[in-house]
Amino acid sequence: MSTQDPNEYRPSAIEEKWQAIWAERGTNTFTDEELRGAENPFYNLMMFPYPSAEGLHVGNIYAFTGADIFGRYQRLQGKTVFEPIGFDAFGIHSENFALKMGTHPMELIPRNIANFTRQLKRVGLMYDWNHTVDTTDPRYYRWTQWVFLQLYRAGRAEKREAPVNWCPSCHTVLANEQVIAGACERCGSMVEQRILSQWFFKITDYAKRLLENLSWIDWSETTKKAQENWIGRSDGAEVHFPLARRKVADDRHESAQVHAQKPVIPVFTTRPDTIFGATFMVLAPEHPLVDTLTAPGQKAAVEEYRRGVAAMDLVSRKIDKEKTGVFTGGYAVNPATGEDIPVWIADYVLMEYGTGAIMAVPGHDERDFEFATKFGLPIPRVIAASLDDADAPLIAAEAGDGVLVHSGQFTGLPWAEGKQAITKWLSERGLGEARVNYRLHDWCISRQRYWGPPIPIIYCEKCGTVPVPEEQLPVVLPFVADYKPDESGISPLARVEEWYRVACPTCGGEARRETDVSDTFLDSAWYFLRYPSANDQAAPFDPQITAKWLPVNSYIGGEEHAVLHLLYSRFITMVLHDLGHLAFEEPYLRFRKHGLIIKEGSKMSKSRGNVVVPDDYIAQWGADAFRTYLMFLGPYQEGGDFRDQGLVGPFGFLKRLWDTVLPVEELGTEAPGAELERKLHATIRKVGEDVAGLSYNTAVAAMMEYLNAVREGGRGANRSEIEPLVVLVAPFAPHLAEELWSRLGHAHGIFEGANWPQYDPARTTQDTVEFVVQVNGRVRARLPMPRGIPQGEAQAAALADDNVKRFVDGAAVRKVVFVPDRLINLVVG
RNA sequence: GCGAAAGUGGCGGAACUGGUAGACGCGCGGGACUUAGGAUCCCGUGGGUACGCCCGUGGGGGUUCGAGUCCCCCCUUUCGCACCA
Numbered sequence: 086m087s088t089q090d091p092n093e094y095r096p097s098a099i100e101e102k103w104q105a106i107w108a109e110r111g112t113n114t115f116t117d118e119e120l121r122g123a124e125n126p127f128y129n130l131m132m133f134p135y136p137s138a139e140g141l142h143v144g145n146i147y148a149f150t151g152a153d154i155f156g157r158y159q160r161l162q163g164k165t166v167f168e169p170i171g172f173d174a175f176g177i178h179s180e181n182f183a184l185k186m187g188t189h190p191m192e193l194i195p196r197n198i199a200n201f202t203r204q205l206k207r208v209g210l211m212y213d214w215n216h217t218v219d220t221t222d223p224r225y226y227r228w229t230q231w232v233f234l235q236l237y238r239a240g241r242a243e244k245r246e247a248p249v250n251w252c253p254s255c256h257t258v259l260a261n262e263q264v265i266a267g268a269c270e271r272c273g274s275m276v277e278q279r280i281l282s283q284w285f286f287k288i289t290d291y292a293k294r295l296l297e298n299l300s301w302i303d304w305s306e307t308t309k310k311a312q313e314n315w316i317g318r319s320d321g322a323e324v325h326f327p328l329a330r331r332k333v334a335d336d337r338h339e340s341a342q343v344h345a346q347k348p349v350i351p352v353f354t355t356r357p358d359t360i361f362g363a364t365f366m367v368l369a370p371e372h373p374l375v376d377t378l379t380a381p382g383q384k385a386a387v388e389e390y391r392r393g394v395a396a397m398d399l400v401s402r403k404i405d406k407e408k409t410g411v412f413t414g415g416y417a418v419n420p421a422t423g424e425d426i427p428v429w430i431a432d433y434v435l436m437e438y439g440t441g442a443i444m445a446v447p448g449h450d451e452r453d454f455e456f457a458t459k460f461g462l463p464i465p466r467v468i469a470a471s472l473d474d475a476d477a478p479l480i481a482a483e484a485g486d487g488v489l490v491h492s493g494q495f496t497g498l499p500w501a502e503g504k505q506a507i508t509k510w511l512s513e514r515g516l517g518e519a520r521v522n523y524r525l526h527d528w529c530i531s532r533q534r535y536w537g538p539p540i541p542i543i544y545c546e547k548c549g550t551v552p553v554p555e556e557q558l559p560v561v562l563p564f565v566a567d568y569k570p571d572e573s574g575i576s577p578l579a580r581v582e583e584w585y586r587v588a589c590p591t592c593g594g595e596a597r598r599e600t601d602v603s604d605t606f607l608d609s610a611w612y613f614l615r616y617p618s619a620n621d622q623a624a625p626f627d628p629q630i631t632a633k634w635l636p637v638n639s640y641i642g643g644e645e646h647a648v649l650h651l652l653y654s655r656f657i658t659m660v661l662h663d664l665g666h667l668a669f670e671e672p673y674l675r676f677r678k679h680g681l682i683i684k685e686g687s688k689m690s691k692s693r694g695n696v697v698v699p700d701d702y703i704a705q706w707g708a709d710a711f712r713t714y715l716m717f718l719g720p721y722q723e724g725g726d727f728r729d730q731g732l733v734g735p736f737g738f739l740k741r742l743w744d745t746v747l748p749v750e751e752l753g754t755e756a757p758g759a760e761l762e763r764k765l766h767a768t769i770r771k772v773g774e775d776v777a778g779l780s781y782n783t784a785v786a787a788m789m790e791y792l793n794a795v796r797e798g799g800r801g802a803n804r805s806e807i808e809p810l811v812v813l814v815a816p817f818a819p820h821l822a823e824e825l826w827s828r829l830g831h832a833h834g835i836f837e838g839a840n841w842p843q844y845d846p847a848r849t850t851q852d853t854v855e856f857v858v859q860v861n862g863r864v865r866a867r868l869p870m871p872r873g874i875p876q877g878e879a880q881a882a883a884l885a886d887d888n889v890k891r892f893v894d895g896a897a898v899r900k901v902v903f904v905p906d907r908l909i910n911l912v913v914g
Numbered sequence: 915g916c917g918a919a920a921g922u923g924g925c926g927g928a929a930c931u932g933g934u935a936g937a938c939g940c941g942c943g944g945g946a947c948u949u950a951g952g953a954u955c956c957c958g959u960g961g962g963u964a965c966g967c968c969c970g971u972g973g974g975g976g977u978u979c980g981a982g983u984c985c986c987c988c989c990u991u992u993c994g995c996a997c998c999a
Contacts, residue, residue, distance in 0.1 A: 307918060307994085314917065314995060321999085354999060367999090403997065433997045443999045451915090452997055524998055647994080681993095686925095717939070718926065723919090726926055734939040744954095783928070786938035793938090799956065857934050862980040864934060891966080902979055908933050912979045 094743040096707020100820040104206060112834060114215040115167065120617055120630050127164040128634050129156035130613055130673070132642035132650075133171040133218070135178060136197040138186070141204040143689070143697040143715075143727065144643075148679050150712045151721045151781065152641040153210045157816035158776045159639075160211070163839030167634060168211045169616040171218030172198050175226075176605035180536035184569060190536050191564060194221055204700065209708045209819050211836075216619040220608035225615065226538035227559030228625035232611050232657065233530075233541055233603060234552050241287050241660055244550070247529055250398050251279040256571050258533040276398035281575075283531035283601070284540060288656045292316055292523040294670075295655055304676040305722070311647040317524025321355035322508045324517035326366060326444065328378065329416035329425045350374060350417055350428070353439030353522050356446065357511065358503035360421040361492040362467035363444035366428045367410065367456070369436040370394045378428050380414025387411055387430065394432045402432055408456045419444075420516040421493070421507070431456065439522055447482065454482035467491050468500060528653065530604040535568035535577040537602030545589035545596035554590050560598070576600040609650055610657040613637055613672060632668065640673040641779075643681070651676070677779055680724020682715070689727075697727055709818035710736040716781035716817060725782075738789050739818055745795065745802050746811065746825045753803035761806055763851055764794050769844035772813045781817075788813055804829075809842040811835075858883040859910040860892040876903040883909055 107113055115123070131152035134145050153168065160166040174194045183190040198219060205212065218225055236242040250259040254274035258281075269276055288295075296316045299309045327349045350366060368375055370391045379387045390411040394402065410431030419426050433452055434443055447457035447464040457464050468487040469475050475490035489495045489503040498506060511517035531540065539560045541553035553560055563584045568577045578585060579600040589596035611625075617634045618626040636658075642651075654672055662670040684695045703711050713735040719725020746752070757765060768791040775784035791810060795802050808829060815822035815835050826835040851872065856879060858866040866886045870879060880901060883889050893913050900912040 310918065311994065317995090317998070319998075352999080356999080406997085408997085431997095433999095435998070438998045440999095445999090450999070452999075455997095522998085524995095644993080714939095720927085728926065728940075730940055731926065732940095738939085741955095782926095783938080786928075789938055796955095855934075859933085859980075862933095862978090867934065888966085900979060902933085904933055908980090910933080910979055 092747040094740045099824045103820045103823045113211045114213045123165040125164045127159045127166045128637045129168045130637045130640045136172045136201045154816040161841040170212045174221045175537045223559045230541040248278045285527040288528045305678045308647045315648040319522045322357040323520040325349035326417040351440045352444045357507045359446040359449045362446045362448045364463045365445045367434045369434045369441040370430045371436045378413045378415030383414035451482040531601040533576045540599040542599040543596045548591045610653040636669045637673045640676045644678040709821045713817045717785040757806045766844040767849040857908040
């Protein structure tokens with residue numbers, strides 16, 4: 086029971102020992118010179134964390150360990166692996182937490198980062214601590230501001246008005262996620278809309294490219310699908326509905342005329358084939374033509390409706406609810422039928438999608454059907470299963486396919502052809518054209534908050550909007566003791582006069598800084614470019630280093646960032662590429678999502694009290710066992726269930742491996758037996774393939790199986806049998822592997838060289854196979870047979886088996902199915 | 915509603931192109947060593963059984979010599995998106 090026994094497995098001791106050695110030798114860190122000259126570079130990226138006050142979550146460790154294993158495996162294959170980490174520490178999350186705690190974020194964040202760093206180091210991740218990034222450091226956000234300026238210069242950033250959620254009680258702007266059922270998540274007051282002037286990045290200009298590149302980038306399919314849906318391509322037509330000459334409701338008898346010079350209402354539709362059924366139009370309440378269209382008698386009602394909509398928060402407006410709306414009193418002309426149709430406004434039409442106006446086809450659109458039913462508008466049928474059904478009554482919207490009916494010269498055309506033909510017809514008459522529309526919106530990057538990088542813009546009375554000259558960056562976020570938002574609805578920076586009052590960079594006159602800060606997603610949209618050049622004070626990223634290391638070889642992260650972070654960083658990369666700053670336009674060659682872990686069958690959360698605190702487990706079992714268990718508990722790309730009991734399995738495995746190798750002097754020197762050697766080669770192959778494909782759980786299982794075989798019946802191991810296993814386990818349990826490797830007499834560290842064992846494919850298979858004999862598809866015998874046995878011999882051997890004989894029972898064999906080296910199936914009777 | 919994925923022992927989970935269902939681990943049972951063990955090691959472990967076999971991968975059909983795997987219908991769960999025209 087001596088605790089000083091050098092052959093006892095004491096994880097904490099060896100883990101701390103090797104962490105110190107790695108730091109001292111610089112095993113995982115690079116100088117900038119080394120980065121420039123690296124051979125076989127492999128950039129292994131994982132999503133940097135937001136350094137919360139609670140410390141590292143087990144979910145973070147799960148994500149990082151899986152990525153780290155991949156990096157360590159690449160390294161054991163001889164690659165030079167750059168594996169950086171950083172801190173995504175700006176944003177509303179940090180700010181709200183700081184407000185709650187009453188501690189200033191400038192004080193809180195460095196503390197959290199220090200704690201995270203300590204925890205990350207304890208896990209044994211292969212990070213280059215010489216190349217870290219902290220988004221709140223002016224040396225970093227100086228270049229975030231530089232990125233903004235590049236977009237501004239390229240005309241990809243523009244300022245325009247947009248609504249935001251506003252909590253009248255907290256005096257603050259809320260993100261959509263902070264609005265719960267129309268109320269502020271913090272105080273419960275009803276949220277309102279405010280219209281503010283904000284900065285947008287025109288990501289919609291890139292919608293087509295962002296969508297098309299998805300066809301060739303090597304990403305998790307589900308992630309690509311999420312982006313595809315988010316970008317949301319719709320093929321249809323833009324159609325122009327001229328305003329009717331008469332605008333008043335009771336002026337019904339005047340015939341409609343189509344005059345090209347008249348103002349028109351453009352609409353986007355995916356179903357131009359149903360245009361003959363458009364019996365009314367609906368505009369978003371904010372639509373600019375509403376005032377023109379509104380008849381005097383309807384003015385009061387329209388105004389009231391618009392006020393009601395404006396008071397609503399941005400989230401509840403979009404939830405499906407009973408249709409509401411108001412008639413404007415105005416009419417437009419259906420360009421297909423030539424008839425006047427009434428124009429309504431309703432909040433189910435959104436200004437931000439399409440043109441902010443729709444042609445309503447109640448017969449063939451559910452929402453329009455509901456609206457028409459409620460307000461007594463006509464619901465004609467223009468699509469039917471066949472011409473015979475042209476007058477079948479519509480009891481619900483029929484959004485499916487069919488043939489056109491009651492559609493003038495297009496009647497009888499199948500739906501898809503009608504779509505083409507009508508679009509062509511409208512376009513020949515100058516009333517519309519084919520159009521592709523995207524669901525994707527421009528990226529609003531303005532935040533009326535404190536904790537972010539100030540947007541580098543100056544407003545001058547004479548010169549207008551002036552970008553801060555690049556040499557004047559960074560625009561440093563000032564220390565503001567009271568950074569709480571107030572009722573003005575503008576950033577707390579707008580209260581710091583000595584900060585925002587500046588001389589105009591162009592004319593030197595009085596000017597004012599932009600007081601909004603930028604979105605956290607901008608910080609993370611380019612961080613991977615910064616890592617290799619993290620120490621470069623002269624440029625955001627060094628051209629030579631960037632050419633060598635980018636794009637990223639492997640990126641592993643959570644699916645929750647499938648659409649925002651991953652899309653924004655692709656967009657920023659494309660813009661920087663187009664501006665000549667980067668040679669590539671896609672940032673991540675390969676992206677794989679990891680799954681989420683739950684605890685004992687349910688989601689981990691503070692309210693459930695089932696949050697796994699990693700430090701406790703690591704203290705008890707060691708980082709190696711913790712890492713190995715996390716990778717073992719389920720398929721990495723799908724996630725799994727963390728059970729306290731489960732940890733003892735992988736711990737026991739590591740301990741048995743340790744006990745098998747030590748003491749080294751007692752290891753046998755013989756060659757492995759034939760069967761064990763076969764298993765060794767098969768295991769090397771399986772673990773290599775599984776790790777490369779992120780199937781970590783089965784890789785660990787294969788190693789356990791092999792160790793069990795080595796130790797079967799309590800036998801001791803030969804060195805040649807066990808030494809390769811030390812290398813296979815190294816990505817999972819790097820400390821233990823280093824220690825055993827060194828005790829096995831190697832002068833250099835296990836990760837300093839291409840130490841991954843080779844296998845001989847010829848030796849992965851057995852000479853004897855267990856051959857399955859079926860009769861009529863049911864297993865009746867399992868017979869050992871030599872590999873490569875021909876069908877005739879196998880059949881003879883099968884028929885000689887007593888049990889097989891019983892089932893064949895003298896009957897004629899009608900058919901024989903033979904699968905070489907696996908199975909023979911005798912069909913009788 | 916739309917989109918995606920998944921339902922396998924007491925539990926977490928394996929199973930490549932259809933070809934021995936349940937690898938590996940937990941738990942449980944037995945044994946060894948021990949004064950003792952909840953430590954360690956070894957062995958066993960889907961259910962039933964007249965010990966020949968039979969039944970078993972959410973439910974119901976189908977294709978096939980053979981289906982967890984393929985096809986059709988249904989049920990359940992999880993995760994995205996959601997009045998997107």
